Amino acid sequence: MGKQxxxxxxxxxxLIVSHNAGVxxxxxxxxxxxxxxxxxxxxxxAGRTDSWITGQVFRQVGLEDTPQNSHDYLEAYLAELPQQLAQGKQGTVLPGILELLETIHHRADLAQGLLTGNLRRGAEFKLTHYKVWHYFEFGAFADDSxxxxxxxxxxxxxxxERHQVKFAPDKTFIIGDTPHDIECGKAIGARTIGVATGRYTVxxxxxxxPTAVFSNFSDTTAFLRVIDAP
Known part of the structure; x- marks a missing residue:
């Protein structure tokens, strides 16, 4: 059975909370x-891309929003991020995530990746710090748009490209903690799952x-029931 x-x-x-390490x-x-x-x-x-946030930062503090300034700022951010993650002792992988990532990883019919507002290198820094980066072989990032x-x-x-399968939008699930994640999924006709482990309530x-919404992902069976529905 291939990926479906x-x-x-x-x-x-x-997936995680870093308690404002990125900020x-x-x-x-x-x-x-x-x-x-x-x-x-x-x-x-919440739910924004690092590149979009950069423009907002520049407007707030009165800096010119040029490609060079944006590049320099994001490179400086990436240089600071690992140390801030190391200092964020309250950060954690959220409830149920490790079990879900591991379960999906071993399912022959399921593929998983990232769709995040983080820069790719920022995503790698964060998920490596929390020891879950190895679950993700592809994704879409703030570098893309x-x-x-x-x-x-x-x-x-x-x-x-990774799985040599053309995934239909209605067989795709976009999962996130903000209305922007849900809107992003609907933009391509995907199914969407909201989770209230960020700043938004159920x-x-x-x-x-969304297709479904959870307070958290501690109930692995309930999550997979949504994924496995026709």
Whole structure:
């Protein structure tokens, strides 16, 4: 049996929580690269891409949003991120995730990858720190587009290249903790699963009409029941 269904995971608030390691790294990068101090906590981070957030940071602090500034800022952010992850002692893999990743990894009919607003290198830093990077051989990242709704086709293409299967959108599940994740899935006709382990509640996510919504993923059987439904 070949791969028949595709599962695409968001990272922050879905797989892990790093307790603002990324925000701290972006704030430090702003100070070290441009000499501007700002904790950036007023920005709307949830469900956004790092490249989109960069434009918002520049607007908030009055920096010119040029390709060179953006490149320099994100490189400075990536340089700071590993240390901030190491210092974030409260960070963790979220409930049920390890069991789900391992179960899906061993299912011959399921493929799993990432669809995240993180830069690819940022995703690798985060998931390596939490010891789950090895579950993901492909994905779509902020490097592909600043617009989250444009990431789905990149993920589908890479999944197809990796597994030599053309995954149908209605056999694809996009999983995340924000309305942006659900909207991103719907943009390509995928099924969507919301999880209230980020800043949005079950009620708020359910209002976006996902295929399913969970308070967390501690019930592996219930999650797989959604995936295995016709």
């Amino acid at each position: 269904k595709l599962i695409l995971w968001d990272i922050d608030g879905t 701290r790294a972006m704030s430090l990068a702003l100070e070290k690269r441009f000499g501007v101090k700002n904790d950036l906590l007023a920005l709307d981070w 600043a617009i989250r709704n444009e990431l789905g086709p990149h993920a589908l293409r890479r999944a197809g 009620t708020q996510l359910a209002a976006c009409a």
